[in-house]
Structures are given as structure tokens and as C-alpha cells.
Amino acid sequence: MLWLCIQLPKLPLEALTRAHRAGDQAALAVVQSSLVIEANRTANTHNVEPGLSIATACAYCTELQLLERDPEREEQLLQQLAQWAYSFTPVVSPRSAESAQNQADSNCACLYLEISGSLKAHHGLGPLLQQLGKELHKMRISHSIGLGHSPSAAHLLSQLPEHRQWLAETKTAPTPQQWRQWISFAPSKLMDCSHNAITKLYACGIKRVSQLLAIPLSEVGARFGRSFIDYLARLNGTRPDPVPSYEPPAEFHCELFFPSPLDNSEQLLFPAGRLVRELCRQLQRRQLYSQRLCWVLDYGSRGNREVNVDISRPLLDPQRLIALTKLQFERVELKEPVQALTLKCQQLQPIESHNLREDFFDEGNKQHESYQLIDKLKARLGHQALSGVTLTESYLPEQAWQNADSLTLQSKARKHQLTPVNATRPNWLLPRPTPLQQRDHKLFYDGELQLLQGPERIDGYWWQHHRHARDYYIARGGQGSLYWVYQDLTSETWFLHGVYS
Amino acid sequence: MNSAENFLQNKQLGKQASSEPAQPGPIQSQPLQQLLTRPDIWQLASGQRRPRTGVSTGYRGLDALLTSHGWPRAATTELLIDKAGIGEMSLIIPTLAELTRQGRMVILVNPPHIPYAPALAQAGVQLEKLLILHPRGQRDQLWAAEQSLQSGACGALIQWQGKETPADKELRRLQLAARDGDCLHFHFRPGSCAQAPSPAALRLQLQSDGEQLALHLLKQLSGKSGQRLHLARNPNLVRRDQPLH
Numbered sequence: 167m168l169w170l171c172i173q174l175p176k177l178p179l180e181a182l183t184r185a186h187r188a189g190d191q192a193a194l195a196v197v198q199s200s201l202v203i204e205a206n207r208t209a210n211t212h213n214v215e216p217g218l219s220i221a222t223a224c225a226y227c228t229e230l231q232l233l234e235r236d237p238e239r240e241e242q243l244l245q246q247l248a249q250w251a252y253s254f255t256p257v258v259s260p261r262s263a264e265s266a267q268n269q270a271d272s273n274c275a276c277l278y279l280e281i282s283g284s285l286k287a288h289h290g291l292g293p294l295l296q297q298l299g300k301e302l303h304k305m306r307i308s309h310s311i312g313l314g315h316s317p318s319a320a321h322l323l324s325q326l327p328e329h330r331q332w333l334a335e336t337k338t339a340p341t342p343q344q345w346r347q348w349i350s351f352a353p354s355k356l357m358d359c360s361h362n363a364i365t366k367l368y369a370c371g372i373k374r375v376s377q378l379l380a381i382p383l384s385e386v387g388a389r390f391g392r393s394f395i396d397y398l399a400r401l402n403g404t405r406p407d408p409v410p411s412y413e414p415p416a417e418f419h420c421e422l423f424f425p426s427p428l429d430n431s432e433q434l435l436f437p438a439g440r441l442v443r444e445l446c447r448q449l450q451r452r453q454l455y456s457q458r459l460c461w462v463l464d465y466g467s468r469g470n471r472e473v474n475v476d477i478s479r480p481l482l483d484p485q486r487l488i489a490l491t492k493l494q495f496e497r498v499e500l501k502e503p504v505q506a507l508t509l510k511c512q513q514l515q516p517i518e519s520h521n522l523r524e525d526f527f528d529e530g531n532k533q534h535e536s537y538q539l540i541d542k543l544k545a546r547l548g549h550q551a552l553s554g555v556t557l558t559e560s561y562l563p564e565q566a567w568q569n570a571d572s573l574t575l576q577s578k579a580r581k582h583q584l585t586p587v588n589a590t591r592p593n594w595l596l597p598r599p600t601p602l603q604q605r606d607h608k609l610f611y612d613g614e615l616q617l618l619q620g621p622e623r624i625d626g627y628w629w630q631h632h633r634h635a636r637d638y639y640i641a642r643g644g645q646g647s648l649y650w651v652y653q654d655l656t657s658e659t660w661f662l663h664g665v666y667s
Numbered sequence: 668m669n670s671a672e673n674f675l676q677n678k679q680l681g682k683q684a685s686s687e688p689a690q691p692g693p694i695q696s697q698p699l700q701q702l703l704t705r706p707d708i709w710q711l712a713s714g715q716r717r718p719r720t721g722v723s724t725g726y727r728g729l730d731a732l733l734t735s736h737g738w739p740r741a742a743t744t745e746l747l748i749d750k751a752g753i754g755e756m757s758l759i760i761p762t763l764a765e766l767t768r769q770g771r772m773v774i775l776v777n778p779p780h781i782p783y784a785p786a787l788a789q790a791g792v793q794l795e796k797l798l799i800l801h802p803r804g805q806r807d808q809l810w811a812a813e814q815s816l817q818s819g820a821c822g823a824l825i826q827w828q829g830k831e832t833p834a835d836k837e838l839r840r841l842q843l844a845a846r847d848g849d850c851l852h853f854h855f856r857p858g859s860c861a862q863a864p865s866p867a868a869l870r871l872q873l874q875s876d877g878e879q880l881a882l883h884l885l886k887q888l889s890g891k892s893g894q895r896l897h898l899a900r901n902p903n904l905v906r907r908d909q910p911l912h
């Protein structure tokens with residue numbers, strides 16, 4: 167077993183400011199119960215440190231912006247990071263921050279990863295750690311990493327600067343002996359136990375873990391209690407160290423919060439790009455795809471607005487997805503400033519190999535182009551502007567056709583072929599039959615109508631709510647146009663129903 | 668711009684002629700050949716020489732009239748029409764049916780009524796290759812048409828002009844998009860546009876003379892124009908029997 171512990175010390179700050187651009191230089195501090203919990207680098211240069219009171223911090227730096235700590239967002243971000251870590255190993259366990267009252271440097275949130283099974287896939291420990299570091303850096307998450315034979319040990323060692331330095335240079339996993347050396351070398355204040363216990367340890371003069379391990383366990387138990395002994399055993403690896411295992415959700419859900427709301431849809435594109443890239447990375451790793459991107463623009467207390475982007479075929483190219491999203495966002499008018507942007511993908515489907523295979527051939531390429539075109543049109547014009555037509559089985563002319571979803575347009579396999587009626591039918595059908603003028607047994611529609619052929623009687627559906635009994639004729643108008651007209655047999659009125667164009 | 672290019676090429680021609688007076692035949696005629704293959708240079712006796720063929724219209728009389736023996740490929744064809752129902756769709760439906768059979772997509776932008784599926788299926792159009800767009804407003808309509816023409820995914824795009832007349836610049840953009848995407852572009856416009864110039868490769872005015880569809884060829888790139896042609900309607904339609912009324 168080889169456990170990696172990724173500590174996320176600046177999570178309270180990053181959960182609130184991740185949507186900012188990299189070059190943002192405003193001094194920010196996260197506060198909770200009148201204490202500064204975390205401050206960004208600009209604030210640090212003004213000597214604003216965690217643990218200061220708000221009044222002191224504001225005195226140090228006058229333009230300091232204060233943000234209230236948001237544990238819910240932190241939890242969300244931690245879940246996202248767990249999902250990200252899941253792409254490296256199937257055994258992941260997130261641990262959220264425990265905030266002790268009136269204490270700035272309480273235990274921060276961290277992730278446990280069991281990586282012994284993924285070393286080979288990443289060509290060894292060194293490259294794997296580098297990859298992890300690189301991606302965390304790209305997501306702008308500050309972190310510190312520790313390696314151990316149990317989660318407790320990894321947690322302890324991740325706080326040890328010497329260990330981190332060694333980890334940056336190492337190539338192979340250390341032997342059990344080396345673990346023991348590292349652990350005994352660690353100062354006892356880093357141990358993951360209550361504040362009281364640590365004060366007590368220092369009162370006894372036990373400054374390093376090695377000193378503690380030299381004392382017989384029964385004596386330690388008598389002083390510090392049963393749970394402390396348990397912890398020591400887990401640290402040593404003599405007792406199993408269970409952590410709750412993480413299961414990735416069946417959907418993608420990611421939110422970016424803007425401390426200063428955005429009032430321009432163009433400004434949304436940058437954070438949207440970041441979300442799309444995160445989505446693509448995850449989908450690619452889990453070999454899934456989504457048919458719909460659901461964007462939620464959160465207006466804060468004034469409700470929200472959903473924008474959907476439909477994708478007709480598996481597409482994992484972030485550039486294309488961003489382009490489609492851009493087309494949609496251009497149409498959106500922001501009624502209120504946007505406070506948070508969320509990307510949701512609810513139904514993730516596995517990519518099947520036959521979906522991708524046809525890309526190598528020319529026909530597949532053409533198909534691909536038409537899918538892209540349909541996606542693009544849908545994104546700009548909206549779902550309802552696109553349609554197709556199909557045949558249906560009915561004697562009634564207006565029911566012999568049907569609007570088809572344009573997504574099914576390209577499917578090759580048809581269940582059964584319907585054959586159209588073998589009679590002359592007009593190319594254009596009017597959505598609603600237009601009544602014709604009638605004078606002295608003559609019909610008028612831009613000039614007098616002259617009946618050429620007929621009647622073709624269509625009579626039926628008397629068993630339904632309304633009987634349709636019609637005699638259809640082909641008629642020629644005054645200017646040579648051919649029309650399809652009928653006489654309703656129940657009311658004896660005439661209607662225009664189609665145009666032979 | 669074209670005249671400038673022509674000028675440059677003429678100058679080159681002149682230079683070559685002066686520098687190599689002794690060289691006979693092929694080298695001298697090469698730039699001339701290049702010039703002659705340009706589609707915007709009109710030649711009277713170009714009938715047999717040019718191998719470029721269009722997409723057959725399905726009407727032999729009309730094919731004979733057109734220089735490319737069919738609808739010009741990758742270009743705009745304008746059909747000027749005032750009154751629906753004189754056989755304007757049946758003029759292009761054979762071509763659309765052929766394209767859908769080849770698996771190309773056909774897009775209708777803003778059709779005036781519902782395209783009636785049974786009639787189209789009877790004419791041999793593969794309905795699953797037909798896409799109908801109803802964009803809102805002139806801007807979206809032009810955008811959709813341009814994107815579809817450019818994409819290379821669609822075989823033909825049929826567009827109906829809305830209430831507003833598109834500007835000359837926009838028509839030119841559509842024509843260029845059709846060229847880039849190698850797509851047939853049919854543009855139905857009202858007859859009042861006949862006087863306004865248009866970048867289309869082919870312009871036909873459609874009217875009815877009572878019984879037949881009367882075509883008037885207004886403009887044809889590198890070909891004669893001004894001819895008239897009468898096409899009979901489908902005999903099944905105009906056959907006269909004695910209706911009861």
C-alpha cells in the first residue's frame with residue numbers, strides 16, 4: 167500500500183477566487199468569525215496573515231477585500247478535486263476541513279490517494295507525482311504532498327518540509343525502514359490528534375515522534391487514552407487504517423463563483439472555457455460523453471437562467487464545445503449580473519468504439535461535418551428552428567406527415583419503410599386549410615378557380631371526435647397556379663389545402 | 668479587381684512575347700490557356716471546349732440551354748418568381764432527389780409552406796436527408812444559409828427571400844460560401860428583383876403562361892442569356908377529366 171496525501175491549505179480562498187483571471191492583483195482575505203482564515207499573495211505582501219483579526223488586517227492593508235468563508239463551496243470544490251483524483255487511481259478519499267473554534271490553523275482539507283496500483287501506468291513514482299503537481303498547478307490549487315504506507319502517516323509527513331523536499335527528488339517508493347525513520351524524525355506537533363494531547367506531549371518534553379515511540383505503549387495509553395494508542399498503531403502500520411472510499415457521481419457538476427458579478431455575456435466565456443476543459447479532461451479519462459451541456463447562470467437571489475447546448479455525437483474537443491457554447495451565450499441577454507456559473511451534464515454515456523471508428527473513412531467524415539453543422543445551427547438558432555419531415559401512416563392528408571427530430575435525420579437504419587400514397591399530392595401543404603370564396607357556384611382564390619380533376623374522396627375518422635369527409639380536386643387559378651382544394655362534405659364549404667409548386 | 672488582374676496577365680503575356688520571339692507554339696499559348704479557363708471570361712465559341720459540367724436538372728430542354736448542361740455547381744442560382752404553384756419546385760426536385768440518393772444533405776431555409784412529405788417521397792427524395800430551418804429574422808437567416816453553404820456537408824441549399832431584400836454584399840457572401848462549400852444554392856426571390864444586379868451564376872425568371880411554366884433566362888455566367896423556354900407541367904396534374912362540379 168502506498169498512500170499519497172494531498173493537503174489543500176488554501177482551499178477556503180481558492181473556492182472563492184478560482185474564477186478570477188491569473189493576473190488579478192487585488193488583495194483578498196477570507197474571514198470567519200472576525201478572524202482572517204486565509205489571504206492571497208498580494209495581501210501577504212502587506213503582512214496580512216491567517217490568524218489576524220479583521221481590524222488589524224484592515225489596518226495593515228487599506229484596500230483589502232474581505233470575503234466570508236463558504237464551507238459549502240469548499241466542499242463542492244473538494245468533491246471536484248476528488249473526481250479529478252479519481253482519474254489517477256480508483257481508491258480516493260476526500261477529507262474536509264475540521265474547523266476548530268477560534269483557531270486559524272486547524273486541520274485543512276486533504277485528499278488521500280492509494281497509488282501503488284497506478285505506478286506502472288504512469289511510468290513510476292516520479293512522473294506520476296510530477297503529473298499530479300502539474301495538473302493541480304494548472305487548476306491553480308496550492309497543495310503539499312506527503313507519501314506514506316498508511317493515510318495517517320501520509321498526512322503526518324505531508325506537513326514535514328524535509329519530507330516534501332525528498333519527495334520532489336525521489337524516483338522510487340521508499341522501503342518500510344525509511345518510513346519509520348521519517349515518522350520518528352517528525353516533530354510531535356504535526357500529529358493528527360487533539361490540541362490538548364499535543365500540549366500534554368510538549369509538557370512531558372516529547373518533541374519528536376521517536377521519543378514517543380520509545381515509551382512502552384501501555385504507559386502512553388495510560389496518559390493519553392485509548393484512541394491515541396490507536397492512532398499511533400495506524401501511524402506505524404501495525405493496525406489497518408481505513409478511510410471512507412469515494413465513488414464518482416454519475417454526472418458532472420461544476421460551479422465557478424464570481425466575487426464581483428459579471429454583467430456581460432462575453433466575460434462569461436473565460437470561466438466557461440475553464441469549466442469545459444475540466445469536463446473534457448474528466449470525460450476523456452472515464453471514457454464517457456455527454457449529449458447536453460447545461461449551463462446555469464446564477465443571478466444570486468434573483469433566480470437563475472439555464473442555457474442548453476446539444477451535441478449530436480460524442481465530442482471531447484474543448485475548442486468545439488467552447489465554440490458551441492459561445493454561439494449560445496451570444497444569444498443570451500443578461501438581465502442581472504451573474505454571480506456564479508455552473509456546468510451540469512446529467513446523462514453521461516459510455517463512448518462506444520463503433521461511434522469513433524467510422525471517422526477514418528471518407529463517408530464518416532462527411533457525416534461528421536453534417537453533425538457539426540447541425541450542432542452549430544442548433545446552438546445559434548435554437549432547437550425549435552430545425553426540423554425534418556417523415557411519413558406517417560394515415561389517410562388524412564394533414565396527418566400523413568410528421569415533424570421529425572433533426573437528430574434522427576442521419577440515422578441509416580430505419581425500422582420499416584413507409585410508402586406514400588400513390589396519388590398526385592402537392593409539394594406544399596398549408597398548415598391550416600384556407601377557406602375559399604364562393605359565388606354563384608364558382609370558386610375564387612386570386613381569380614376564378616377551374617377544377618381540373620376530381621373528386622378524390624377521403625372519408626374517415628368518424629369513430630373519433632370529428633368526422634373528416636372531403637372531396638379533393640386539383641384546380642387551376644387565374645394565373646396558372648395549380649392548387650389542391652377540397653369540399654368539406656359535412657358543411658359543404660370549400661378549402662384550399664395545398665399548392666402544386 | 669478583375670480588370671486589374673487581367674491587366675497584369677496581359678502585361679505578362681506581352682513580356683513573354685517580346686522576350687522569346689523565336690519560341691513557337693506551346694509556351695506562348697500556355698498563359699492564354701490559363702486565361703481561357705477562367706470562368707469569368709466569356710467566350711462565344713466555348714460550347715464544346717469546356718468540360719465543366721453542372722448537375723443535371725432532369726429536364727433535357729433546360730440542360731441544353733445552360734452552358735454547363737445543368738445547374739452550375741458550387742454557385743448561386745436565382746429563381747425569380749411572383750406566384751407560387753406554377754411548378755417552381757418541380758423544376759428543382761429531380762436534382763434534390765438525386766442528391767439525397769447520393770447521401771448529401773439538402774437544407775430548406777424558410778420555406779413558405781410545409782414541405783409535404785408524401786409528395787417529396789413520391790418524387791424520390793430521401794426524407795431523412797432533408798433539413799428544414801426556420802431562423803428568426805434576416806440576420807439569423809443569412810447566417811444559417813452561409814454556415815450551411817460553407818460547411819461542405821450539404822449538397823444543396825434552397826432559400827426563400829423574406830420580407831427584406833438582402834444587400835448586394837450579402838448576396839455575394841452567399842455566392843462565395845456556395846463556392847467554398849461546393850454546394851448548389853437555389854435562391855427564390857420575387858420577380859421585382861430582376862432589375863437589380865446580382866452576383867448569381869444563373870438567373871431564371873419563372874412565370875406561367877396559363878398552361879405551362881415559362882422560363883426566361885436573365886443571366887448566365889459565360890453563356891448566352893435572353894432565351895425563353897416553356898416546360899409542360901406533369902401531365903398527371905393538368906389532365907382534364909370532367910369533375911362533378
